Amino acid sequence: MSANAILLTDGLLTTTDAKTAHGLIRGTDRYTVTGVVDAPTAGQDAGAVLDGQSRGIPIFSSVQEALSTLNQVSYAIVAVATSGGSLPPNMLNDIKQCLQGGLSVVNGLHEFLNEKPDLVALAHEYGGTLMDVRRPKQRHELHFWTGEINEITSPIIAIMGTDCALGKRTTARLIQEACSRHNLNAQMIYTGQTGWLQGVSYGFIFDSTLNDFVSGELEHALVSCWRETGADVLLIEGQASLRNPSGPCGAEFLVSGNARHVVLVHAPKRTYYDHIPAWGPIRSVESEIELIRCYGSSVIALALNTEACSRDEAFAFQKQYADQLGIPVLLPLEEGVMPLLPIIQALTATAHAH
The missing domain is CATH 3.40.50.300 (P-loop containing nucleotide triphosphate hydrolases)
Known part of the structure; x- marks a missing residue:
């Protein structure tokens, strides 16, 4: 059974920068997507916003709203793919709130969460992990x-x-x-x-x-x-x-x-x-x-x-x-x-x- 996850999009859900979110809303075998945090489209179904097909994935205005509404969320996924792979400005705040809620955060950007000491400390304190998917492999x-x-x-x-x-x-x-x-x-x-x-x-x-x-x-x-x-x-x-x-x-x-x-x-x-x-x-x-x-x-x-x-x-x-x-x-x-x-x-x- 795949673990429950929410997607963080920093208000970009209706743009091509959120193509990671779009892919995960359409389907993933690694996680079960139970919600999306995207203030501009809050209150709607993520599938309906994406392509008119309702998929039973609610959109929330904030991390707090998502975590207080949903049960047993284990992961938050940084679900944007920005030009140059840098974190959108407000995303750090959302990530901190997820870590404080005991979640692990999965990040697909070139800007690595494991290189931010405050996030590493929060993950350690609240029992979550930070995974940087795009971290380059070791030479061997x-x-x-x-x-x-x-x-x-x-x-x-x-x-x-x-x-x-x-x-x-x-x-x-x-x-x-x-x-x-x-x-x-x-x-x-x-x-x-x-x-x-x-x-x-x-x-x-x-x-x-x-x-x-x-x-x-x-x-x-x-x-x-x-x-x-x-x-x-x-x-x-x-x-x-x-x-x-x-x-x-x-x-x-x-x-x-x-x-x-x-x-x-x-x-x-x-x-x-x-x-x-x-x-x-x-x-x-x-x-x-x-x-x-x-x-x-x-x-x-x-x-x-x-x-x-x-x-x-x-x-x-x-x-x-x-x-x-x-x-x-x-x-x-x-x-x-x-x-x-x-x-x-x-x-x-x-x-x-x-």
């Missing part, structure tokens, strides 16, 4: 790339995006669940802190891994997962995008992770990387598909993030891209990912045949 725990990746015979699919915070992890999780419902053993490789928080068994935290070992950690996760689970298909959760200048990422999945197939996630109405004009315009889907082809991999489906779209616009974009590209175009949140399933079944059948 890291793996260098070996070439063992080439032993994997199951298809490897990378879920990549044209920008950050588009829903790559959510899309990967939905694909995994769809495969499971059709007796395909799909395993996901997490590459960020939210995947770990959701209880995914294999992976590594990309942006806190020393650059020399990124390729090796990716390979080690894929090879270990394939050998130990007998996965029919391996899904790599992507990070950032190949051309986001603040942190270009993705070549490793194609080159070192040998992902020959890509599901590309794109937001038709997003104009600039991370919504910041100074970072430059997001390139066309066609040019991204061509770039991925240059790496020797093919885009097998496009998934749309329909932020700022009406329902009619979402379906219009779906039709437009399907006509333009000639591949399945998914609306993961509106319709799920089932059109991708025949493609994955064909890939695994081919792999088994060999």
